[in-house]
Amino acid sequence: MTTVTPGEARFGRRRLLAGAGAALLVGALDGCSVGGFDRRTAAAPRLQLAPLRAATDRITQITVCTRPFRAQGPRLDVERIGQKTVVHNYGHGGSGWSLSWGSSSIAVENAMRSGERDVAVIGCGALGLTSGLLLQRAGARVTIYAKDLPPNVRSSLATGVWTPDSRICLEDSATPEFKQRWAAMARRSFQTYQTLLGLPGNPVEFIDTYFVSDDPASPHRRGQADDPRPKFAGLQRELLADLIPRAEEFAPGSHSLGERYLRRNTQMMFNISAYSRLLVADFLANGGKIQIAEFHAPADLTTLRENVLINATGFGARALFGDESVVPVRGQLARMIPQPDINYGLIYKDVAFVPRRDGMVFQVIGADDYYGYDDPTTVPDRTEAELAVNTIAGLYNGTQPGA
Numbered sequence: 155m156t157t158v159t160p161g162e163a164r165f166g167r168r169r170l171l172a173g174a175g176a177a178l179l180v181g182a183l184d185g186c187s188v189g190g191f192d193r194r195t196a197a198a199p200r201l202q203l204a205p206l207r208a209a210t211d212r213i214t215q216i217t218v219c220t221r222p223f224r225a226q227g228p229r230l231d232v233e234r235i236g237q238k239t240v241v242h243n244y245g246h247g248g249s250g251w252s253l254s255w256g257s258s259s260i261a262v263e264n265a266m267r268s269g270e271r272d273v274a275v276i277g278c279g280a281l282g283l284t285s286g287l288l289l290q291r292a293g294a295r296v297t298i299y300a301k302d303l304p305p306n307v308r309s310s311l312a313t314g315v316w317t318p319d320s321r322i323c324l325e326d327s328a329t330p331e332f333k334q335r336w337a338a339m340a341r342r343s344f345q346t347y348q349t350l351l352g353l354p355g356n357p358v359e360f361i362d363t364y365f366v367s368d369d370p371a372s373p374h375r376r377g378q379a380d381d382p383r384p385k386f387a388g389l390q391r392e393l394l395a396d397l398i399p400r401a402e403e404f405a406p407g408s409h410s411l412g413e414r415y416l417r418r419n420t421q422m423m424f425n426i427s428a429y430s431r432l433l434v435a436d437f438l439a440n441g442g443k444i445q446i447a448e449f450h451a452p453a454d455l456t457t458l459r460e461n462v463l464i465n466a467t468g469f470g471a472r473a474l475f476g477d478e479s480v481v482p483v484r485g486q487l488a489r490m491i492p493q494p495d496i497n498y499g500l501i502y503k504d505v506a507f508v509p510r511r512d513g514m515v516f517q518v519i520g521a522d523d524y525y526g527y528d529d530p531t532t533v534p535d536r537t538e539a540e541l542a543v544n545t546i547a548g549l550y551n552g553t554q555p556g557a
């Protein structure tokens with residue numbers, strides 16, 4: 155995981171593979187397609203999108219992180235290590251924030267079944283914090299042990315949108331049982347997020363996202379049908395269609411982004427700084443304790459005083475448990491000075507823009523989910539960051555804002 159200022163970033167890293175949490179954005183849009191563009195929509199009232207000040211000199215930070223992807227999906231089983239019961243809760247690919255409440259509720263049920271009331275959580279990212287809070291709600295006294303705390307955890311470097319099937323597993327592993335459990339996790343998380351709307355600092359909010367294309371034909375498809383590599387599972391359309399608002403289309407002339415085709419959908423966005431602060435504050439206010447600790451081998455866990463542990467170490471589980479099924483999927487964000495009047499997201503030419511209030515996000519998401527796959531490198535690529543910003547900036551060049 156790396157965070158640098160633009161000046162520290164290295165230029166010219168080989169431009170690679172797979173994309174980010176925004177595949178999720180595309181997934182959401184894709185799931186709601188209502189057919190091709192219709193010129194008749196040009197008669198619809200004009201859509202005025204406030205102009206975005208996208209410029210490379212406004213980049214404040216470039217961050218790189220690896221998603222903890224497992225072909226078979228997250229690990230949620232229970233293991234005995236010495237005298238300890240270890241409940242696993244890691245390997246959520248590009249969906250960790252999105253599935254956190256549902257996944258952690260499964261882990262908490264497994265932990266509470268032991269009858270113990272003092273429970274340890276290893277890890278303080280999205281999964282560790284939600285595990286800690288749900289344990290407290292179930293009546294447990296909880297200590298979180300972690301090497302790093304927010305904002306220095308991988309979870310803090312996510313795109314910040316609700317994308318529950320982003321690189322969650324490969325298609326072959328999406329058995330009927332898996333789908334049922336995944337849908338339950340996603341719905342539980344979605345409902346919990348509804349209770350976090352409208353709070354001070356906007357930890358969670360809904361935004362409109364526009365998929366933009368120069369071409370009216372099938373502008374929202376990702377990946378090649380003839381790609382021989384195993385496919386990533388796409389589950390939202392099949393299992394959560396009722397949670398996704400219907401897409402709306404805007405033909406050239408009906409909006410302020412020039413001669414382009416727009417498809418609008420609505421999705422949840424997480425302002426991760428405010429949201430993780432809220433989670434930590436709630437956990438501490440409920441009497442939770444946080445201790446900095448690093449574990450180098452599973453046997454180290456046996457030194458803890460608690461007998462039941464939830465393992466929420468994310469990508470760290472690969473080294474700690476020697477779990478090589480955790481594959482790194484690199485993702486880079488270019489962060490930019492926030493613009494409070496911008497409350498919509500964009501996807502254009504394999505680049506996603508998310509209007510986060512804690513720093514706007516620009517991200518090359520690649521043509522398919524293999525973008526960044528098996529790439530553990532965390533050196534920021536300034537060229538990629540500028541490509542992301544300039545691609546989105548191109549939507550406003552030659553277009554009179556509001557004209």
Ligand SMILES: Cc1cc2nc3c(=O)[nH]c(=O)nc-3n(C[C@H](O)[C@H](O)[C@H](O)COP(=O)(O)OP(=O)(O)OC[C@H]3O[C@@H](n4cnc5c(N)ncnc54)[C@H](O)[C@@H]3O)c2cc1C
Pocket residue numbers: 174175176219220221222243244245246247248249250251252253276277278279280281282299300301302303307308309310311312313314315316317318447448449450466467468469470471474483484485486487
């Ligand atoms: C570029 C990018 C964009 C993403 N966008 C989204 C998105 O928009 N929506 C979404 O839902 N998901 C997104 N994700 C995925 C999401 O960020 C991850 O799935 C999620 O952060 C995993 O959370 P975690 O709590 O499991 O792990 P982490 O955040 O990595 O937390 C792990 C914790 O365990 C601790 N730890 C690890 N090893 C040890 C050890 N040996 N000893 C002690 N402590 C240890 C760490 O210090 C940390 O506290 C994105 C990921 C990336 C990389």
